[in-house]
Amino acid sequence: MNRWHWLRARTPTCSRALLHRNRWLRLVGVALLAVACGCGQPSRDANGVIHLTIWSMWSGQEEKNFLKVLARYHELHPNIVVENLGAVNDDTKTVRAIVAGVPPDLFTLSDPLYLGPLAANNAVYPLDTWFRKSGLREADFVPASLSLCRYKGHLYAMPYLIDDYALFWNRRAFKEAGLDPNRPPTTLEQLADYAVRLTQRDASGNLTRLGLQPIGDLNVITQDFGGRLYDARTNRVTPDDAGGLAGLRWYVNLINQMGGYQKVNGFAAGFGQAQSANNPFFVGKVAMMLNGEWNPYWVSRYAPGLDYDVTPIPPPAGHPERARSTWLGGNMICIPRGSKHPKEAWDLLVWMQTEEAQILFAEAMNNVPNIRAALKSPRLREGAPYKRKFAVFLDLADSPNGGHFPALPVANLYNNELTTAREMALDGRKTPEQALRDVRIRVQKELDRYR
Amino acid sequence: MTPPPAPLHAGRTVSKARARRDLLMGLAFISPWLIGFLALTLYPIGASLYYSFCEYRVLSPPHWVGLRNYIELFSDHDYFLPSLYNTVFMFIELPIATVISVGIALLLNQKLKGMALFRTLYYLPSVVPTVASAILWLWLLNPQYGLVNKTLQFLHLPTTEWLQSPVWSKPAFIILDLWMVGGGVVIYLAALQGVPTHLYEAAEIDGAGAWTRTWSITIPAISPVIFFNVVLGIIGTFQYFTQTFIMTNGGPANSTLFYALYLFQNAFAYFRMGYACAMAWVLFLLTLGATLIVFRSSSRWVYYEGEAR
Numbered sequence: 017m018n019r020w021h022w023l024r025a026r027t028p029t030c031s032r033a034l035l036h037r038n039r040w041l042r043l044v045g046v047a048l049l050a051v052a053c054g055c056g057q058p059s060r061d062a063n064g065v066i067h068l069t070i071w072s073m074w075s076g077q078e079e080k081n082f083l084k085v086l087a088r089y090h091e092l093h094p095n096i097v098v099e100n101l102g103a104v105n106d107d108t109k110t111v112r113a114i115v116a117g118v119p120p121d122l123f124t125l126s127d128p129l130y131l132g133p134l135a136a137n138n139a140v141y142p143l144d145t146w147f148r149k150s151g152l153r154e155a156d157f158v159p160a161s162l163s164l165c166r167y168k169g170h171l172y173a174m175p176y177l178i179d180d181y182a183l184f185w186n187r188r189a190f191k192e193a194g195l196d197p198n199r200p201p202t203t204l205e206q207l208a209d210y211a212v213r214l215t216q217r218d219a220s221g222n223l224t225r226l227g228l229q230p231i232g233d234l235n236v237i238t239q240d241f242g243g244r245l246y247d248a249r250t251n252r253v254t255p256d257d258a259g260g261l262a263g264l265r266w267y268v269n270l271i272n273q274m275g276g277y278q279k280v281n282g283f284a285a286g287f288g289q290a291q292s293a294n295n296p297f298f299v300g301k302v303a304m305m306l307n308g309e310w311n312p313y314w315v316s317r318y319a320p321g322l323d324y325d326v327t328p329i330p331p332p333a334g335h336p337e338r339a340r341s342t343w344l345g346g347n348m349i350c351i352p353r354g355s356k357h358p359k360e361a362w363d364l365l366v367w368m369q370t371e372e373a374q375i376l377f378a379e380a381m382n383n384v385p386n387i388r389a390a391l392k393s394p395r396l397r398e399g400a401p402y403k404r405k406f407a408v409f410l411d412l413a414d415s416p417n418g419g420h421f422p423a424l425p426v427a428n429l430y431n432n433e434l435t436t437a438r439e440m441a442l443d444g445r446k447t448p449e450q451a452l453r454d455v456r457i458r459v460q461k462e463l464d465r466y467r
Numbered sequence: 468m469t470p471p472p473a474p475l476h477a478g479r480t481v482s483k484a485r486a487r488r489d490l491l492m493g494l495a496f497i498s499p500w501l502i503g504f505l506a507l508t509l510y511p512i513g514a515s516l517y518y519s520f521c522e523y524r525v526l527s528p529p530h531w532v533g534l535r536n537y538i539e540l541f542s543d544h545d546y547f548l549p550s551l552y553n554t555v556f557m558f559i560e561l562p563i564a565t566v567i568s569v570g571i572a573l574l575l576n577q578k579l580k581g582m583a584l585f586r587t588l589y590y591l592p593s594v595v596p597t598v599a600s601a602i603l604w605l606w607l608l609n610p611q612y613g614l615v616n617k618t619l620q621f622l623h624l625p626t627t628e629w630l631q632s633p634v635w636s637k638p639a640f641i642i643l644d645l646w647m648v649g650g651g652v653v654i655y656l657a658a659l660q661g662v663p664t665h666l667y668e669a670a671e672i673d674g675a676g677a678w679t680r681t682w683s684i685t686i687p688a689i690s691p692v693i694f695f696n697v698v699l700g701i702i703g704t705f706q707y708f709t710q711t712f713i714m715t716n717g718g719p720a721n722s723t724l725f726y727a728l729y730l731f732q733n734a735f736a737y738f739r740m741g742y743a744c745a746m747a748w749v750l751f752l753l754t755l756g757a758t759l760i761v762f763r764s765s766s767r768w769v770y771y772e773g774e775a776r
Contacts, residue, residue: 108735115525133738137526222611281719282610282628425524429737439720443633454545462737465522 066360068098070349071110073126075103081380088376089367096360110352114139119352122361125173128164128348129427135167136425136466140350141358143171143365150366157369160344160418161386167423168248174365177374177383178346179308180412181236183207183330187323189214189225189303200325203333204240207304208270214303215274223275223283229302230284231267234438236306236343238263239419241332245430246422253424253459255434256452262332264448268441277442293318309409313382316402326405328412341417346386382406384413425466430459519744529741536745547746549721550729553637557707557725560641561700565693568648572655573681586656593649601713604643605630615642630715633722640710640723651696658692659685687770694769698758705754726750 060066074082079102086098104110104123107130113119114134125131134140154162158178165173187197193214201207211227218224231237235245243259246252254260271280287301288294291314296302298319306329315322331338349368351361367373374390377383385391391414397407412418424430437451446454494501519536523529540547575586592600607614608629616626629639666684675683686693708727711717717724717732730750734743 111525133524133526137524139526277719278628278632281631285609285628285631286611426737429739432732432736436718436721439633439718443720445633445720458545462739 064095066096066357068096068122068357068360068364069101069120070098070364071101071104071113071120071123073103073105073124073347075105078381079103081377084380085368085373085377088373089364092367093363096364098364111139114352114354117354119354121355121357122349122351122364124176125348125350127428128345128423129421129431131165131173131348131350132167132422132424132427134350134352135170135172135423138353140172140352141355143174143351143362146362147171150362152366152369156387156389158384158386158388158391158413159416160413160420161346164344164346164420164423165348172423173348173350174368175346175386176349176365176368177378177381178344178386178413179310180342180344180384180409180418181306181308182326182328182342182408182412183304183306184297184311184324184326185304186297186300186302187325189300193303197323197325200327200330202330204237204266204330205333207330208266208273211270211304212273217275223279225300226274226280226283226296226302227304228270228274229296229305229307230271230280231306233343234263234267235419235421235434236329237267239343240329240338240341240417241266242335242338244419246424248422251463253430253456253463255430255437255455255459256449260452261448264438264441264452267438268448271442277439277444290314291318295319297324298322309384309406310382312402312405316400326408328408328415338417340412340415341419342412342415344413344418344420347383384409386413388414424463426459426462429462430455433459515744515747518741519748521741523741523744524738525740526738532741536742537749539742540745540749546721546724546729550724550726553722553724554705554707554726556637557641557704558701560644561697561704563641564645564648564651564700565697567645568651568696569655569686569689569693571648571652572659573685575652575656576659586653589652590649592647593653595647597647597709598713600643600647601710604639604646605714608639608643630723631719633720636715636719636722640707640714643710654692654696655689658689662688688772690769691771694761694765697761701757701761702754705750705757 070086072079072082079100082102083100086100090097101120105126107125107127110119110123111130111134125134135142157175161175161178162171164178165171165175183200185197185200190197190210193210195210195213201210207228214225214227215223216225235243238245238260241259241262243257243261243263244254245260247254271277274280275283283301284296287296288299293299295314295318297305297307297311298315312326315324328340328342331341349365351358351365355361368377369387371387371390371393374385374387375393375395378385378390378393379395385393385396390396391410396410397403421427421431433455437446437455440446441448441451518529520531520533521529522532522535571589575582575589595603606612608616610616610626610628610631613629615629619626627635629635662685666688667680670680670684706727707725708731711723711725711728712731715723717728726746727750730743730746733739733746
């Protein structure tokens with residue numbers, strides 16, 4: 017199969033915004049590429065079979081899982097062949113293809129933060145009208161899964177499985193530290209207290225175990241403290257709202273008590289790869305971690321002897337209403353402007369929401385379905401022993417206290433600025449207030465330009 | 468009987484036509500390069516200058532904002548200016564690298580047995596691709612398991628977190644780069660072999676010691692090569708990117724956010740292409756300025772054979 021066949025005939029469906037580039041240069045470029053690639057195949061062959069192209073982020077075993085899904089679709093719809101180009105895990109490549117007028121028919125967002133810029137610049141199809149006509153019902157979806165795909169209230173992508181976060185704890189480490197292995201912390205304050213007690217050092221004072229793995233995405237915690245990052249009503253970013261501040265203060269305190277930013281960072285630099293037997297939680301270098309639903313399967317594969325358990329992240333003291341808080345992400349699939357078969361692409365996205373397609377992929381990937389009915393599937397909950405722990409994430413997906421990063425045209429900037437601000441606060445170069453206020457001012461200024 | 472003279476103007480026309488044809492033929496033959504240069508070099512350069520005065524989000528058409536990008540650059544005390552300072556900090560590396568590579572080249576220029584082996588050993592790190600050596604040094608500099616800290620511990624010297632420390636991350640990069648000076652060493656070595664031996668002989672007869680010979684003959688003789696390497700070093704330092712992109716991505720706390728990395732983030736992560744283009748032009752002017760200063764100073768310290776001194 018020639019995966020480059022889309023480089024041939026172009027349909028003039030690009031939006032005005034995308035046509036500003038020099039057409040001649042583009043024509044020359046496309047012609048050269050078409051020559052260089054030899055003859056591909058038309059998107060509809062002699063038998064009337066339509067060839068859809070999808071660029072997806074998956075590679076290796078995950079790509080094989082996805083190919084099985086696509087093969088099943090072809091079985092059900094013999095007139096459609098979906099060709100997958102895997103391992104497109106750099107969204108800027110897709111952006112360049114859209115700008116150049118040669119996008120695939122669909123693509124997965126490897127980084128959900130790119131949805132905002134794509135939607136704000138009208139580079140992907142809005143899907144609301146098709147959604148209404150397709151017979152899909154909003155109530156069937158995990159609420160966060162659709163809101164992840166929305167920009168300014170409009171749907172620009174469809175979810176296909178989601179991720180959520182929970183608290184893992186090493187039961188043996190709990191016993192060693194004199195804690196009850198059957199009782200995970202019930203408040204965030206207690207979690208910090210446990211983390212300090214679980215932290216271990218050798219005779220010369222060097223860290224040998226951290227109570228809590230350094231949190232890659234602190235939004236998990238600020239969300240739990242009630243931080244919201246963005247207020248859609250006023251179109252204001254709110255990194256320094258009460259929850260955002262409380263979360264950062266909590267974390268700065270915790271890191272200082274576990275040994276300070278540089279020591280903790282230096283220790284974490286020695287952690288092995290997450291998807292391996294050297295995962296710091298699997299080998300006991302960290303006693304607790306906030307992490308996603310793929311981990312129970314990984315433990316069963318890489319560290320079957322590990323004595324651990326998993327539970328939702330606890331709320332802050334005095335706020336039991338925030339129990340079962342979680343942070344969500346997901347696989348999002350967009351139809352770019354310039355897609356040759358947007359209608360057929362949409363039909364594929366609709367099929368992906370069926371229980372069959374959801375369970376087929378979720379079972380292979382150990383991710384969480386975004387369709388409520390599929391969350392109850394015994395195929396995902398029963399069988400292998402690790403599935404009991406996986407089920408914690410299935411139950412958590414529907415939690416009303418789930419949050420996610422807002423789709424904003426400046427999402428990437430916002431996220432990087434947050435990361436840097438948190439490092440500044442952890443290193444003591446700025447106070448949490450100052451660091452987060454600076455983020456608000458800089459990001460808001462940029463956001464205001466997108467009106 | 469003399470044959471009638473050939474009409475002169477006709478010959479001129481013929482040769483004119485031929486010259487024109489030759490020119491066209493010539494152009495046709497170099498057209499692959501010409502087209503490439505115009506479409507892939509000159510056009511993008513010109514476009515980037517235009518975009519630097521625009522707000523350009525890549526996915527939608529650019530619109531003119533005048534000098535806004537440039538004004539914002541120089542009032543950005545959180546990212547742009549720190550990235551510039553970080554880059555300027557890396558210039559510490561330039562004199563150190565020059566002294567070390569000239570020194571190594573002098574040593575490798577001795578006529579000793581097995582010298583080819585030593586030359587290979589010193590050049591070897593430069594053969595390793597930057598990405599591979601970056602990943603290698605991630606582990607060498609690892610605070611827990613790294614050979615660097617283990618060696619320091621063995622010598623009872625204090626250790627540090629290197630790339631995980633906002634203070635030590637830039638020095639860590641300098642150490643990494645000094646490991647890769649082999650490329651410069653080879654160029655110096657070639658220059659050293661070209662220094663005329665009669666100068667050394669004359670100096671020896673005059674009673675000059677090894678130090679005087681090195682300082683008064685060798686260094687002046689290879690000064691054009693030092694000059695060349697310094698200019699390349701300046702350009703390379705302003706473009707410092709790969710190591711930080713692979714190893715730290717600007718962290719911790721922006722301590723390794725170098726100019727080129729911030730430019731890249733603006734262009735490809737934040738969709739601020741206009742801003743990134745403005746950064747690129749400022750970078751061009753900075754590089755040009757620094758290079759010009761070195762060029763200006765070169766008349767004082769660079770010696771070309773045949774010049775009076």
